[in-house]
Amino acid sequence: MTGHTSGGPPFSVSLVIFDIDGTLVDFSRAIDGGLAVVAREVSRRAGGVEVDPRRLQTMRNEVVRDPAWRGRQLVAIRRESFRRILEAFAIEEPGALDELHDRYYRARDEAMAVFPDVEPVLAGLRARRLALVAASNGNVSLAAMGLDGYFAATHYAEEVGISKPDPAFFASAVERMGGRPETTLAIGDRLDNDYHPARAAGLHAVFLDRADRVEDASILRVRSLSELPALLVDG
Incomplete structure (x- = not known):
């Protein structure tokens, strides 16, 4: 554990909100695959012709920034990025877009893996009778990863109509669970999407810095989920 602000741990909580991509599952490796x-x-x-996979991700990010695609579902955004790459290479074969879309998601899901520190921590927190919520802008299936049994609820942006980094995303998760911000903690692997908006919503927050890339004494961070239970007192 590194760095904390005033009013720091241990936190008295009854609800813990987990980000999914990069926190519970190795999403970057899956996307690369x-x-x-x-x-x-x-x-x-x-x-x-040589095709750099990084160009595909760049094109996806361009779709995200396109005002015409603002607020659209992530699956639709990814599909549009594939349509644009086919257009860029003048590929007009019938069924090519469907094939790329299906191949991507099959390969992504096959490459996705749960981080080794996840299940022991989830099991331990459940044993302490803490309510756990998985919250994400993405669409990873907890059931497919064998994690659904640990969580009282899921909170997906596409289902609730609010997405990170809006603090209302976290506030709505707390409200849905009948909780209170001051007895809720959120943990995720991004400062912009997880840590800061959760704090803005009045929650306690922990930044999961697996790569040890942030040096800021004002940020409460851990390098592994295994450090999380010691920061919590059952509320």
């Missing part, structure tokens, strides 16, 4: 498959398929259809 999916994009590598798509890049190879585009290359094959384009006659062997």
Whole structure:
């Protein structure tokens, strides 16, 4: 554990909100695996031209920034990025877009893995009778990852109509669970999407810094989820 603000741990809580991508599952590796498959398929259809997987992610980010696509579902955004890459390589084969879309999600899901520190921590917190919520802007299935049994509820942006980094995303999760901000803690791997908006909503917050990349004494951070239970007192 590194750094904390006034009113720091241990926190008396009854509800813990977990981010999913990058916190519970290794999402970056999964995305890389999916994009590598798509890049190879585009290359094959384009006659062997080299396709950099990073270009695919850049194109996806361009769709996200496109005002016409603001607020759209992430699956639709990813599909549009594939449509644009096919257009860029002048690939007009029937069914190509559906094929890329399906191959990406199959490869992504096959490459996705739960971090080793996750299940022991979730099991321990459940044994302490804390309510756990998984909250995400994404669409990873907890059931597919074998994690659904640990959580009292899920809170997906596409379902509730609010997304991170809006503090209302966290406030609505607390409200849905009948909790109180002052007895709720949120943990995630992004300062912009998790730590700061949770704090703005009045929750306690912990930044999961697996790569040890942030040096800021004002940020309460841990490098592993295994450090989290020691920060909590059952509320």
